[in-house]
Amino acid sequence: MHRYTLQLGLLPLPKTANLAHIQNNADVDFTISNANMTILSGLERIKDYGNASGYPVYQQDSPVQVLAQLLAQPCVDTYH
Numbered sequence: 001m002h003r004y005t006l007q008l009g010l011l012p013l014p015k016t017a018n019l020a021h022i023q024n025n026a027d028v029d030f031t032i033s034n035a036n037m038t039i040l041s042g043l044e045r046i047k048d049y050g051n052a053s054g055y056p057v058y059q060q061d062s063p064v065q066v067l068a069q070l071l072a073q074p075c076v077d078t079y080h
Contacts, residue, residue: 002014002025002028003028003030004037004040006028007037008071008072009071010068010071041072
């Protein structure tokens with residue numbers, strides 16, 4: 001998941017104090033192919049987060065979701 005997030009141009013923020021987990025999270029020395037990135041980007045979004053659905057980050061049109069949607073769009077180079 002960290003590699004995918006990085007390739008989208010986002011910064012993953014893993015939460016752990018465990019040294020082994022920190023090292024594992026940093027191990028992203030591979031690249032996901034463009035074809036697989038397209039597949040991953042096209043997966044259906046989770047609609048129900050169960051008991052956590054009440055948290056603002058999971059609500060429809062929350063600032064976090066709007067930002068994620070904007071960042072997932074192709075970048076347009078306006079300088080050239």
